[in-house]
Amino acid sequence: MAVSTFKRGLLLPTRKHATEGTPVELAPLPKQVVIPINQHFGAPNKCLVNVGDHVRRGQKIADAAAPGPMTVPVHASISGVVKKIEPRTQSNNTEGICVTIEADPDAAGGEEFLPPLDPFTCTKEEALARIREAGITGMGGAAFPCHVKLNPPPNKPIDFIIADGAECEPYLTTDEAVLTEKPNMLILGLTIVMKITGVKKAIIGMEDNKEKLIPMIEREIRLNEQAASVGEISIGLCKTRYPQGGEKLLITALTGREVPSGGLPMDAGCIVQNVGTLVAIAEAFTLGKPLVDRDLTVSGGACKMPKNIRAPIGTLLTDLPPVFMEVDYDKLKKILFGGPMMGNAVPNLNIPIQKNTSGIILLTAAETVAELEGPCIRCGRCIRNCSARLSPVIMNMALEAGDLDEAVAAGLMDCIECGSCTFMCPARIKLVQRFRIGKQRLRIRQQAQQAAQAAKAAAAQPAPAKT
Template sequence: MFWLKSFKGGIHPKYHKELTNFKPIEEAEYPSKVVIPLLQHTGALCEPLVKPGDYVKVGQKIGDSNKYISAPVHASISGTVKAVEPRLCFTGAMVNSVEIESDSKKEILDGISPPKGDVISAIKEAGIVGMGGAAFPTHVKLSLPKDKKIDALIINGAECEPYLTCDHRTMLEDAYLIVYGIETAKKVLSVSNIFFGIESNKKDAIKFFRERIPGIKLVKLETKYPQGGERQLIKAVLGREVPSGGLPYEVGAVVLNVGTCAQIAKTMKTGMPVVDRVVTVTGKYLKEPKNLRVRIGTSFTELINQCGGVTKGEIKKVIAGGPMMGFAVPSLDVPVVKGTSGILVMTEEEAKVPDPESCVRCGKCVDICPQYLMPNFLGDYAENGKFDKAQKYGALDCIECGACSYVCASKRHLVQLIKLAKTEIAKK
């Protein structure tokens, strides 16, 4: 597929996007209560600004931090604060959270209006983070070091994770918001070249944007995982490699997810902070998979029930995000956060994890690693506690995409071992 832009390596898992890719985004039922974690992003934990008994309205800030790399959180429904205490989060960690009981009035905070003045501080105040899943604060991404100039803004519409279709639907249904968001980011970054990368399996979205937006260069990408990885996307679109340990702006690029662009537009047009997001609730045996617009803090149980539950067997495993990089949640009671792109429901047969066997050195993981690492050796070193060796073999360059674990014929938990090595290296 020489006419499609791509990167070296990568895998072709079954995508299963047909479960939801033709289903328009629906408004999820208004929740009777929400649990809003004070840490939903990469960065510092927020301090609560409310206490039990307080009355809050939609859009009201309920947590903030004075650290630079952080993002405030807001009430997504109106009602009474019931508790401010550690609650189980999708990662399995206990995170200080605010529970709000709905009064069903959907009252919006007074004074929410289009922001005037500095765009970056408006984005920060609205708590906007990368909506693709990593949830890195967007205001940090848009604030480049003074001496750095970038020449390309890349919009990430790859959506390479199997099953997920929230970005795809957003592109089809909220195109005007995405374009508005792109224009805003363009001004902030004072960049003229805009590239819009979409994987070839989203033909309707490619056609749609090709016809509609002048001034944006549409890049048709090969359908391959992890095409939407920041480094891989920059390589595919610009042919540039972000240096090892470096950041995208070092090669003159900034990457924004389509969902993030849409959220920027919403905030700039109305002043409303992040109070909801689109979540793909899906699964082979889910009765009615859907793309839902969900209030932040809604529990997974409610959303799975709204999709009719499973038709066969029992729910055995539920994933927050996509199947390649998402987290298996410890309980269905965890809330949707800003980075929750999908809820994937698996039954027993899908949840089975094969036992790892010894490596036969087939080299498939080396062939497909998008960072050109040797996952088999990294795995060996991590297993034997030789973290220095793992570091020399490039463990810190791993983007944790999981492609190595996916292809491994011996079913080794390679990416998990590399993550362990990274954690141990960081401790030193």
């Protein structure tokens, strides 16, 4: 099979050996979960429960006041009693309202799932509504509402559905576990997406370090009764190169197309879904199961028992028993939610697992860098290794000068925040962190401009006539 790739990027040590090829272990029921009510990219939710309420696993506990296209509900991941509703620090290092549910042993096993729904006989509207009601967001990291991605505008024709199983981040191995343990559910989820969108071609993209899985996946494609009727499903093998799992780069590698500047995958005729998301879609129809559990990798030198685990959303790692998950606190120097390249460093382990938590990496001093920034020496390494073909040094200079417009002109909003520039910078400049802050500043400015325009428009309205 031909191996595709993209230009630039990095050849990184994968550091997957500790959990590669190991099965996903079901975490013991935690004594409590702390569930953020907003875990998606879009309009905010409001809480639907109160302190003292008894809730069942799968019960909706948060949703938007007026459910719209960019809203996704949140569900209880265990059965128990609501003990607190309060702001807590989340994995993005911001505070948000969280619902703390204390497990009730007497209610163990009680579930409030949706009724099963046949995805191949229901209407498109019913299928999209099911995906929304199940609270499914992209599980690869961005947490974009899945039902929105699967319903592109009529003027954006889609030619390819791409299942993203590249998993290019070091340490992380849960996508590989999905491909190994749940290929039947993956193919089912993929056929459901093809049925909803009407797209006739799908590609399962993976890096060539997973080549041994191809015969098993091809067998599942042949065994799936719906696969032949909905279209053609193939496997696309990509070179093991960071950040191959980025959707824009995966599109280029597998189709030869390029997402235009400022555009989305649908502008290149593609929809990309993480393999874990596709399994969640299949479970939402066959089991009626909302997105209440998460597979993730827990690894790093300070983790005494690295493993892939399945835990209820809202679980705190500190609530898992030491016989299942033990941390070497003497060696622990840095905690990352997500991979080491794109993940967020958090202050402690009292941070809940969310829908988009692909891993928790516990790093030792030898595994992380804590050096002071030096001056930029204009070496150009950030440019040579930028997979988005941008000029990070120019973007950084513009942001240092406070010139947001120049930073945007240099490609700020096209940055995929992969961290390649930071990794290669000999001056240890935290480029990605600056670009994230720059994007936040730009959004704040845009919101202020929109508010000013709305106020101006309101002031221009004639006053109501007096009677």
